[in-house]
Amino acid sequence: MTALNTTTDELVERLRAGEPRALARAITLIENGEEEGSALVGAIFADTGAARVIGFTGPPGVGKSTLIGALTKQLRETDQTVGVLSVDPSSPFTHGALLGDRIRLAEHFLDPGVFIRSMASRGALGGMAEAALQAALVMDAAGRDYVLLETVGVGQAEIDVIDHADTVVLALMPGSGDSIQALKAGVMEIPDVIVVNKSDHPLTDTMIREVKTALALSPDRGWRIPVLRTEASRGEGVTELREAIEAHRAHIEAEGTLAERRARNLRAEVIGIATARLRRQLEAQALADGEIEQLLDRVVRREIDPARAARELLEKRAQ
Amino acid sequence: MTALNTTTDELVERLRAGEPRALARAITLIENGEEEGSALVGAIFADTGAARVIGFTGPPGVGKSTLIGALTKQLRETDQTVGVLSVDPSSPFTHGALLGDRIRLAEHFLDPGVFIRSMASRGALGGMAEAALQAALVMDAAGRDYVLLETVGVGQAEIDVIDHADTVVLALMPGSGDSIQALKAGVMEIPDVIVVNKSDHPLTDTMIREVKTALALSPDRGWRIPVLRTEASRGEGVTELREAIEAHRAHIEAEGTLAERRARNLRAEVIGIATARLRRQLEAQALADGEIEQLLDRVVRREIDPARAARELLEKRAQ
Numbered sequence: 001m002t003a004l005n006t007t008t009d010e011l012v013e014r015l016r017a018g019e020p021r022a023l024a025r026a027i028t029l030i031e032n033g034e035e036e037g038s039a040l041v042g043a044i045f046a047d048t049g050a051a052r053v054i055g056f057t058g059p060p061g062v063g064k065s066t067l068i069g070a071l072t073k074q075l076r077e078t079d080q081t082v083g084v085l086s087v088d089p090s091s092p093f094t095h096g097a098l099l100g101d102r103i104r105l106a107e108h109f110l111d112p113g114v115f116i117r118s119m120a121s122r123g124a125l126g127g128m129a130e131a132a133l134q135a136a137l138v139m140d141a142a143g144r145d146y147v148l149l150e151t152v153g154v155g156q157a158e159i160d161v162i163d164h165a166d167t168v169v170l171a172l173m174p175g176s177g178d179s180i181q182a183l184k185a186g187v188m189e190i191p192d193v194i195v196v197n198k199s200d201h202p203l204t205d206t207m208i209r210e211v212k213t214a215l216a217l218s219p220d221r222g223w224r225i226p227v228l229r230t231e232a233s234r235g236e237g238v239t240e241l242r243e244a245i246e247a248h249r250a251h252i253e254a255e256g257t258l259a260e261r262r263a264r265n266l267r268a269e270v271i272g273i274a275t276a277r278l279r280r281q282l283e284a285q286a287l288a289d290g291e292i293e294q295l296l297d298r299v300v301r302r303e304i305d306p307a308r309a310a311r312e313l314l315e316k317r318a319q
Numbered sequence: 320m321t322a323l324n325t326t327t328d329e330l331v332e333r334l335r336a337g338e339p340r341a342l343a344r345a346i347t348l349i350e351n352g353e354e355e356g357s358a359l360v361g362a363i364f365a366d367t368g369a370a371r372v373i374g375f376t377g378p379p380g381v382g383k384s385t386l387i388g389a390l391t392k393q394l395r396e397t398d399q400t401v402g403v404l405s406v407d408p409s410s411p412f413t414h415g416a417l418l419g420d421r422i423r424l425a426e427h428f429l430d431p432g433v434f435i436r437s438m439a440s441r442g443a444l445g446g447m448a449e450a451a452l453q454a455a456l457v458m459d460a461a462g463r464d465y466v467l468l469e470t471v472g473v474g475q476a477e478i479d480v481i482d483h484a485d486t487v488v489l490a491l492m493p494g495s496g497d498s499i500q501a502l503k504a505g506v507m508e509i510p511d512v513i514v515v516n517k518s519d520h521p522l523t524d525t526m527i528r529e530v531k532t533a534l535a536l537s538p539d540r541g542w543r544i545p546v547l548r549t550e551a552s553r554g555e556g557v558t559e560l561r562e563a564i565e566a567h568r569a570h571i572e573a574e575g576t577l578a579e580r581r582a583r584n585l586r587a588e589v590i591g592i593a594t595a596r597l598r599r600q601l602e603a604q605a606l607a608d609g610e611i612e613q614l615l616d617r618v619v620r621r622e623i624d625p626a627r628a629a630r631e632l633l634e635k636r637a638q
Binding site: 038041042045046048049059060061062088089090130133134137152175176177178179181182184185186187262263266267269270271273274275277278279282283286295296299300302303304305306307308309310311313314 | 357360361364365367368378379380381407408409449452453456471492494495496497498500501503504505506581582585586588589590592593594596597598601602605614615618619621622623624625626627628629630632633
């Protein structure tokens with residue numbers, strides 16, 4: 001283990017003290033892929049695990065950001081500190097389009113108890129998710145009571161940010177027909193809490209019924225998934241959401257599945273990060289290494305098939 | 320290159336002759352991950368590239384299978400041979416639930432010009448997608464004029480079956496709000512042709528307008544994406560769909576982008592297959608190798624962070 005230099009040492013101290021500017025600086029280092037960022041995460045990892053990590057997923061446009069804003073407001077009323085990390089390219093946080101009445105988080109910008117950060121996820125699969133997980137760890141180490149992760153529900157990536165959460169909230173709205181179908185068909189992972197947002201919509205009751213029907217088809221996991229209605233822009237149903245999140249937390253703590261879930265998630269993260277790095281290495285090699293370039297060209301000329309080329313590529317690396 | 324044994328030689332000959340039973344046998348070998356399957360794909364790969372590969376994606380329940388069935392009927396009317404490969408766990412093909420009036424493909428089961436095969440995609444990320452791509456290659460080599468790939472639109476996997484297609488058709492229906500939002504937000508890949516199926520629905524016009532609005536926000540790629548309405552269960556709009564697919568084909572041939580797209584896809588396949596294999600190796604090692612097990616346990620005990628553990632894992636492999 002290399003000794004940290006004094007700047008990093010100082011940053012670690014300031015992070016542990018929960019300084020928002022240190023948090024911002026740390027995440028920038030991570031985002032830029034700097035060595036110091038990795039050293040920092042290594043230094044603070046032992047301090048992580050106290051934060052409650054809540055993941056918010058769901059299709060674009062359902063109001064995940066508004067929901068997170070409203071929940072943040074609730075959490076602040078009982079003095080809980082909050083870190084928000086958005087890795088949804090369709091999120092208004094990520095776009096930086098902070099239109100007052102649309103995004104309730106705007107009111108939190110001057111509150112040091114709320115730290116908001118977004119990452120653009122488009123394209124950069126492994127690299128971005130890896131950085132997001134590290135940023136979540138840093139928020140945790142900086143003493144945030146809650147870390148709220150916002151991500152668009154696409155799934156099946158090498159590393160999935162949502163897999164880092166203790167509790168996964170799926171946000172839907174009337175009109176989220178595709179998500180319902182995906183739940184029904186068993187194509188979508190079953191979340192821990194479901195929220196139907198924008199519940200002033202006339203089709204909300206129908207939607208809630210459909211969600212419940214879809215859930216009835218999924219295997220019993222010992223936890224009855226609550227289906228809540230919220231109108232996040234007016235703060236309605238947010239108390240119930242907070243209660244459901246806390247009930248889920250109590251459930252997994254009581255069952256011992258919190259520790260189990262975290263162990264499984266951390267292991268999957270290691271494998272996922274390693275896989276994503278190997279992929280980036282392969283891609284870089286394919287561009288830089290004439291032999292690999294030739295191998296790929298032979299596939300394009302249909303001289304050797306893709307699976308054989310993949311095998312040769314791996315054998316070449318192993319040499 | 321190892322010499323193929325006589326059984327494989329014979330199978331290759333029967334495949335080249337387009338024998339449906341040889342095709343079924345070949346795909347079973349591939350699906351079971353047998354060495355003979357790989358040898359076979361290696362032997363026939365030079366014969367591939369003639370088939371038109373059309374990918375169908377979209378949320379569960381929009382009627383992709385019915386659409387594929389109706390298109391198959393059209394293609395058979397002009398004596399085109401068809402191979403259908405479903406890698407959508409929500410597809411009726413995959414479920415084997417062939418209810419006569421629901422699935423128009425049932426009428427093709429006795430036609431040797433139509434070959435239907437499904438693969439269950441749940442969970443098995445790399446392995447399944449790899450097998451599906453090989454199955455598509457075998458159908459191509461067996462002289463199928465069209466290979467139709469059905470897949471649920473999840474994306475971002477290590478290997479994505481849809482990336483193997485020359486033309487990607489996105490199927491939607493009134494109620495596909497999530498997909499529209501994803502298109503608008505730029506979270507979903509832009510397809511080549513969009514079909515709004517079940518067009519007897521009263522909200523079809525609204526849906527088509529929304530699709531067009533979403534497309535208007537996407538960058539101009541030189542190809543005007545047609546937005547078609549179909550009622551696949553009655554065969555309506557299927558001629559237009561076929562024409563749109565052929566127009567897209569003519570467009571990419573004329574522009575020279577067909578060759579470019581195929582080269583890019585094949586290269587991505589090689590990297591994707593190699594990555595998926597590396598991931599499986601890592602997972603197997605994590606289970607079998609005591610040292611890696613210890614490394615992962617240290618992460619769970621928060622002694623070393625996930626990124627550092629991933630680095631150590633890769634260093635250990637490199638030794």
